[in-house]
Amino acid sequence: MTSPISSETAAGFPGRHLLVSLGRDPVSCIALATLSALFLGAVLAHWIAPYDPLAIDMMKVLKAPSLEHLFGTDGQGRDIFSRSLYGLRVTILLGFSAIFVGGTVGTVIGLVAGFYPKADTILMRLMDVILSFPAILFGLAIAAIIGSGTTAVIIALSVSTTPLVARIARGAALMALAHDYVSSGRAIGLNDWALLWRYVLPNCISTIVVFLTLRLGQAILLGASLSFLGLGTQPPAPELGTMAAQGIGFFFFAPHVTLIPSFVIFFLVLSMNILGDSLRDILDPRLRS
Amino acid sequence: MTNHADSPGAAAAPVLDIRDFTIELVTGKMVSPIVDGASFQVHEGRTLGIVGESGCGKSMLSLGIMKLIPTPPAKIAEGQVLLDGSDLVPLSDKQMEQVRGNRISMIFQEPMTSLNPVYTVGYQIGEALRAHSSLSSAAARQKAIELLRKVGIPNPEKRVDEYPHSLSGGMRQRVMIAIALACEPRVLIADEPTTALDVTIQAQILDLMRSLKTESGTAIMLISHDLGVIAEMADDVIVMYAGRIIEQAPVHSLFAAPSHPYTQGLLASIPAVEGEQHRLQPVPGTVPPPHDRPKGCAFHPRCSFSDEKCRAERPPLEEKLAGHRVACWHAGPGASA
Numbered sequence: 001m002t003s004p005i006s007s008e009t010a011a012g013f014p015g016r017h018l019l020v021s022l023g024r025d026p027v028s029c030i031a032l033a034t035l036s037a038l039f040l041g042a043v044l045a046h047w048i049a050p051y052d053p054l055a056i057d058m059m060k061v062l063k064a065p066s067l068e069h070l071f072g073t074d075g076q077g078r079d080i081f082s083r084s085l086y087g088l089r090v091t092i093l094l095g096f097s098a099i100f101v102g103g104t105v106g107t108v109i110g111l112v113a114g115f116y117p118k119a120d121t122i123l124m125r126l127m128d129v130i131l132s133f134p135a136i137l138f139g140l141a142i143a144a145i146i147g148s149g150t151t152a153v154i155i156a157l158s159v160s161t162t163p164l165v166a167r168i169a170r171g172a173a174l175m176a177l178a179h180d181y182v183s184s185g186r187a188i189g190l191n192d193w194a195l196l197w198r199y200v201l202p203n204c205i206s207t208i209v210v211f212l213t214l215r216l217g218q219a220i221l222l223g224a225s226l227s228f229l230g231l232g233t234q235p236p237a238p239e240l241g242t243m244a245a246q247g248i249g250f251f252f253f254a255p256h257v258t259l260i261p262s263f264v265i266f267f268l269v270l271s272m273n274i275l276g277d278s279l280r281d282i283l284d285p286r287l288r289s
Numbered sequence: 290m291t292n293h294a295d296s297p298g299a300a301a302a303p304v305l306d307i308r309d310f311t312i313e314l315v316t317g318k319m320v321s322p323i324v325d326g327a328s329f330q331v332h333e334g335r336t337l338g339i340v341g342e343s344g345c346g347k348s349m350l351s352l353g354i355m356k357l358i359p360t361p362p363a364k365i366a367e368g369q370v371l372l373d374g375s376d377l378v379p380l381s382d383k384q385m386e387q388v389r390g391n392r393i394s395m396i397f398q399e400p401m402t403s404l405n406p407v408y409t410v411g412y413q414i415g416e417a418l419r420a421h422s423s424l425s426s427a428a429a430r431q432k433a434i435e436l437l438r439k440v441g442i443p444n445p446e447k448r449v450d451e452y453p454h455s456l457s458g459g460m461r462q463r464v465m466i467a468i469a470l471a472c473e474p475r476v477l478i479a480d481e482p483t484t485a486l487d488v489t490i491q492a493q494i495l496d497l498m499r500s501l502k503t504e505s506g507t508a509i510m511l512i513s514h515d516l517g518v519i520a521e522m523a524d525d526v527i528v529m530y531a532g533r534i535i536e537q538a539p540v541h542s543l544f545a546a547p548s549h550p551y552t553q554g555l556l557a558s559i560p561a562v563e564g565e566q567h568r569l570q571p572v573p574g575t576v577p578p579p580h581d582r583p584k585g586c587a588f589h590p591r592c593s594f595s596d597e598k599c600r601a602e603r604p605p606l607e608e609k610l611a612g613h614r615v616a617c618w619h620a621g622p623g624a625s626a
Contacts, residue, residue, distance in 0.1 A: 179402050180397050180398075180399050180402040180403040181402060181403055181404055181405040183357060183397065183403075184395070184397055184403045184404070184465065184468070185405065185416075186357055186389065187355060187357065187389055187390060187394065187395040187397075187469075188389065188390030188394070188416065188417040188420060188468060188469075188471075189386045189387065189388070189389035189390035189391055189417070189420045189421060190386070190390075190416070190420055191383075194416075194420075198405070198408070198416075199405055202405075202407040202408075203405075203406065203407060
């Protein structure tokens with residue numbers, strides 16, 4: 001007897017299977033290694049960083065990369081390598097908080113919309129409205145209201161992530177609701193809360209998680225863009241987008257000030273996207289042969 | 290358990306008493322009845338079989354009794370569902386949650402997809418138990434093992450921790466039965482419980498249901514399009530066509546003397562194992578959709594006996610023989626069959 005795909009994939013999180021599948025693909029391996037290195041750097045910034053990221057040294061302004069200063073120095077003589085490590089920390093934190101907040105709110109809205117047809121139209125049209133504004137515009141609006149800073153960026157990213165997650169979650173919920181096990185759950189007398197929490201959510205979660213891993217890269221990129229525009233983390237605090245913006249003035253004679261933080265963002269987002277893609281290939285039952 | 294007389298109504302008060310039950314499908318401005326004025330009773334320790342073609346409203350009837358029909362578009366328009374004398378129709382969703390799985394349970398057609406894939410079998414049986422009693426999870430697990438043993442699953446101590454995907458279809462249907470019977474319901478509604486299973490497993494499941502019925506005295510409503518299953522399992526039978534009950538009789542009476550031309554057609558369309566072999570007689574045509582039911586008797590376009598009266602007036606469900614009710618102008622004592 002052949003069993004339907006859904007029942008196989010949902011049976012517990014395929015943790016081991018996941019690592020084995022990732023290990024088979026060399027590109028994913030490199031991405032995983034890069035990402036791990038970047039994360040380690042961010043977490044251990046306090047111990048790794050050779051200099052204080054805020055220490056100004058006017059004698060060593062705009063030095064090119066050398067052994068003394070691995071990534072060179074910026075317009076105020078600060079060590080770019082140290083600043084990149086600390087900046088990475090802020091950038092990653094921005095992305096993760098946005099994904100966490102937007103993911104949670106979006107999942108709740110999506111599941112409720114899928115579960116209660118009466119709430120569906122109102123909630124999803126609201127999501128469409130939010131979706132029609134570019135995230136950058138949200139950043140501008142929120143920065144105008146509460147002032148520029150890390151909080152403004154997190155709010156803007158969360159708000160722009162929410163409707164995307166809500167759509168995915170609603171679709172996944174509708175698919176889960178069409179299964180007989182939801183009817184049989186109802187038939188044993190479970191209430192809506194139990195059905196949503198124990199029947200619908202667990203059967204949607206892998207779809208949502210895969211989407212969030214793909215969204216994480218975008219969120220980080222957006223966060224960096226907002227900081228680049230001056231809406232996010234304020235100088236002198238290091239943040240990769242802010243750092244890239246600070247180098248614009250001397251781009252033609254000291255391009256490393258802008259290029260190095262940009263490349264760090266590039267590698268961060270690229271490795272996240274590659275991993276997100278492979279994660280989707282592994283977890284999405286429709287793409288699995 | 291007292292052994293009831295062979296005719297319905299002769300016994301004590303029924304467990305489930307359905308009166309004038311009507312479910313309507315509302316699409317736009319159009320209102321079409323999908324179950325139309327069904328009245329019948331189910332008694333303790335007895336099995337009521339409901340037969341009919343796809344689309345005749347038998348599944349909607351069972352979902353309607355559980356109040357599980359999707360509202361909108363469908364809604365219960367009128368009628369009563371008396372469970373031990375109290376009406377379920379006016380109950381709120383909250384109150385219905387107390388009834389479902391506790392006093393009425395249901396088994397679905399597709400055992401392969403009827404279990405939640407993310408939880409173990411034991412957890413899901415325990416879930417049904419804990420929804421209606423304040424059992425601890427250890428006690429629920431113990432009870433789950435007992436139930437699994439009762440429905441004939443070998444090695445229940447081990448199986449209780451397995452996920453549905455590692456069980457076969459027959460095993461899963463046994464688990465579904467264990468879940469349905471967990472709270473010792475008064476009524477068990479089985480909607481095509483064996484349709485998705487192969488024949489040997491089908492026989493095992495039917496045996497199991499029969500023995501559980503004798504043990505617990507649960508009244509069973511068995512929905513099937515398989516007349517063989519009905520003949521084997523049911524004490525009384527209802528034949529549905531286009532949302533209406535067209536024939537209602539004790540099982541022997543129905544199979545010995547089918548009175549409605551549709552029932553006769555259904556019986557003629559199954560091959561006889563013994564005796565002379567004839568070409569099978571299919572009933573021509575299909576069940577008309579709910580929004581396009583013909584005037585008069587809904588069966589008349591497919592019926593070889595139909596005349597003016599059939600086209601104009603709808604025949605009432607009347608007792609033509611003792612305990613045998615038929616909705617046909619041409620049926621009855623002395624009528625040609």
